[in-house]
Amino acid sequence: MIDNVNNHIHTVYSFSPYTPMQAVKKAKESGLDTAGIMDHDSVGGLLEFIAAGREVGIATTVGFECRANFDNTPFVGRRVNNPDQNSVAYLAMHGIPHDKFDRVEAFLEPHRMARNERNRKMIIRLNDLMYKHGLEINFDADVVAISRHDDGGSITERHILYTLAGKIINKIGAGASVVDFLYGKLGIEVMGNNLEKLRNPDSKWYQYYLLGVLKGNLVEKFYIDAKDELPTPQDFVALASEIGAIPAYAYLGDVGDSVTGDKRSQNFEDAYLDELVEYLARIGFKAITYMPTRNTHEQLKRLMTLCDRYGLFQICGEDINTPFQPFVCEALKSKEYQHLITSAWALVGHEISATKNGIGMFSQEIIDKYPLLTERIEYFAKIGKGLAA
Numbered sequence: 463m464i465d466n467v468n469n470h471i472h473t474v475y476s477f478s479p480y481t482p483m484q485a486v487k488k489a490k491e492s493g494l495d496t497a498g499i500m501d502h503d504s505v506g507g508l509l510e511f512i513a514a515g516r517e518v519g520i521a522t523t524v525g526f527e528c529r530a531n532f533d534n535t536p537f538v539g540r541r542v543n544n545p546d547q548n549s550v551a552y553l554a555m556h557g558i559p560h561d562k563f564d565r566v567e568a569f570l571e572p573h574r575m576a577r578n579e580r581n582r583k584m585i586i587r588l589n590d591l592m593y594k595h596g597l598e599i600n601f602d603a604d605v606v607a608i609s610r611h612d613d614g615g616s617i618t619e620r621h622i623l624y625t626l627a628g629k630i631i632n633k634i635g636a637g638a639s640v641v642d643f644l645y646g647k648l649g650i651e652v653m654g655n656n657l658e659k660l661r662n663p664d665s666k667w668y669q670y671y672l673l674g675v676l677k678g679n680l681v682e683k684f685y686i687d688a689k690d691e692l693p694t695p696q697d698f699v700a701l702a703s704e705i706g707a708i709p710a711y712a713y714l715g716d717v718g719d720s721v722t723g724d725k726r727s728q729n730f731e732d733a734y735l736d737e738l739v740e741y742l743a744r745i746g747f748k749a750i751t752y753m754p755t756r757n758t759h760e761q762l763k764r765l766m767t768l769c770d771r772y773g774l775f776q777i778c779g780e781d782i783n784t785p786f787q788p789f790v791c792e793a794l795k796s797k798e799y800q801h802l803i804t805s806a807w808a809l810v811g812h813e814i815s816a817t818k819n820g821i822g823m824f825s826q827e828i829i830d831k832y833p834l835l836t837e838r839i840e841y842f843a844k845i846g847k848g849l850a851a
Contacts, residue, residue, distance in 0.1 A: 466790045467806035469498030469523055469556065470751065470779025473511070475610045476502035476527075477620040479670075479785040486514035486522065492789035496806045496846075498523035500554060500779065503574050505566050506614030512560065521810045521846065525556040526566065527712065528573065531692040536741060543714035543730050545678075546619070546685050553698050554710045554751050556777060557809050557823075559816040562705040567614065569693075569701055574616050576691030581605070581617055587684040588622065595647055597629050604629075619681055620673065620783070626680075627672040637663030640672065650679040670784045699746035706816045708809070708823065710749035710777055711742050715761045732761065736768060743772035748824050751777040754793035754802075763798070773835050775823065777809060778802035804843050811845030 472478040473485050480488060482499060489497035497520055499511040508524040515522035532542060532549045542551040558566060585601050592598060599605065604625045609617045634643055641660050644650040652660055652675055659671040693701075702709035716732045731738050739750070750769050754762060769776050778799070780791045793799055808823065816822035823838050832838045 465495040465803045465806070466493050466794065467496045467778055467803055468494055468780045468782065468789055468791060469496070469525075469777055469806055469809060470500045470527075470554070470753070470781050471497055471789070472501055472781070472783040473499060473507045475504040475507040475613075475615040476783075477618050477624070478783045480782075482507040482510035483514040485782075486511060486518055486520060489789050490518045490520045494520065494789055496521040496523065496810055497789075498525060498556070498779070498806075498809070500525050500527050500556075501616065502527050502618055503570050503577065503616035504610075504614055505558070505563050505570065506610055508558070508560075508563055521807075523556060523806075523809050523813050524558050524560075525554060525707070526558075526570065527552060527554045528570070528698070529553070529688060529692050530695045530698055531689060532695065533689070534694060537734070537738065540734070541728075541730055542738075543712060545728060545730075546681050547687050550688060550692065551695070552712045552714075553695065554712045554777075554779065555698070555702055556708045556710055556749065556751070557813040557816060558707045559705060559813065559820070559822070561817060562707070565705055566701070571614075573691050573693065577688070578611075578617060580686050580688060580691065581622065584619075584684050584686050585622060587686070588626070591648075591683060592626070595643075596633060597626065599625050599629070619685070620677060623676040623680065624669065624673045627669045627676060630672065631669060635663065636665075636668050637661060644675065648680065650675065667784070667786050670786065674784070695742075695747075696745060702748075703746065706820060706822045706825070708748050708775065708777075708812065709746065710751045710775075711738075711747055712779070713750055713752040713757075713765055715752075715757045715765070717756075735764065739765075739768040739772055739774070743774060747774065749775035749777050751779040753780050753791075754778065754796075754799050755780055755791055759798065775808075775835060775839070776802060776805055778806060804839060807846035808839040808842040809846070811842030811847075814845055815842065 471485050473480050473482045529550050530553050538549050544550045582601050585599050589598050605621050609615050656675050699709050714730045716729045812823040
């Protein structure tokens with residue numbers, strides 16, 4: 463029997479319809495054997511997620527995702543894995559030991575505060591676009607109110623656009639009138655599956671569908687570049703090394719049809735992937751996380767080859783932040799990706815061991831004992847499944 467795993471589930475502590483408890487229960491109901499929390503710029507939901515896993519009987523892993531400034535790297539000026547800005551990349555930190563959450567929070571809190579200053583400025587720009595259509599967003603009353611800001615949560619562009627989507631629906635209703643508004647007033651032409659979804663006013667998740675279209679087509683009109691608020695990739699690796707977590711690069715790859723409906727067809731890091739992976743390994747990244755549902759097998763075969771070449775741990779992360787996404791990745795049933803299941807259990811084992819005795823998958827004493835990454839993955843997978851002490 464093939465296990466079902468997913469190490470990249472967002473909660474209300476960044477943007478998602480799920481509290482940590484709800485996310486774990488949904489994961490269990492969906493048939494996941496392991497589930498991992500991965501919020502943007504926040505570790506606020508980690509304790510609840512862990513407790514929920516124990517309550518419902520599912521193995522959990524914990525981490526966070528953030529953006530990093532690549533200006534001082536060979537990739538300055540390039541579109542890496544961020545649709546909104548060049549020289550900025552999404553990074554993921556997995557397997558945080560449970561006694562290190564305060565240290566991570568101290569790292570993230572100033573970045574969240576700086577991000578909120580930029581959020582306020584972006585809302586001013588967005589309101590300048592929307593006033594003539596009778597729409598206005600108040601950051602504190604509308605956006606902060608739907609976040610977990612006061613409990614260590616982050617506020618993202620999705621919060622802003624989900625708020626805007628609600629105001630559009632409240633003003634003009636749902637269905638064809640929204641499609642007409644997007645094209646006639648905002649210059650956004652809705653096509654394909656998104657058109658079908660937005661034409662149906664009875665769609666269960668209408669506001670989320672509209673959010674996806676706005677995210678893919680409107681952000682560039684009000685977005686303000688993030689620079690000073692962001693850590694460097696070296697900062698990120700240093701934190702992971704200090705606390706015994708696993709620093710990972712979140713592979714996006716050139717996008718065709720977006721799974722979540724919030725990305726246009728666009729080119730990202732595929733054109734220089736060999737150079738990028740070599741650089742990441744050289745500066746201390748230990749893993750690559752990727753989403754089999756999002757990419758072609760040809761893309762992932764190339765990526766997996768590079769991971770093997772540079773000894774990078776591979777982590778499956780199906781980016782869950784909407785209510786209509788399935789928690790189970792059907793692609794993992796393919797033999798090409800079943801190593802990701804073993805990796806998920808190894809991640810569970812790493813977190814158990816790193817929390818219990820400070821020894822994780824990339825601790826020197828483990829590397830000395832098991833020099834090959836494949837050996838360490840097998841060792842920690844046994845711990846994750848409860849087959850070893």
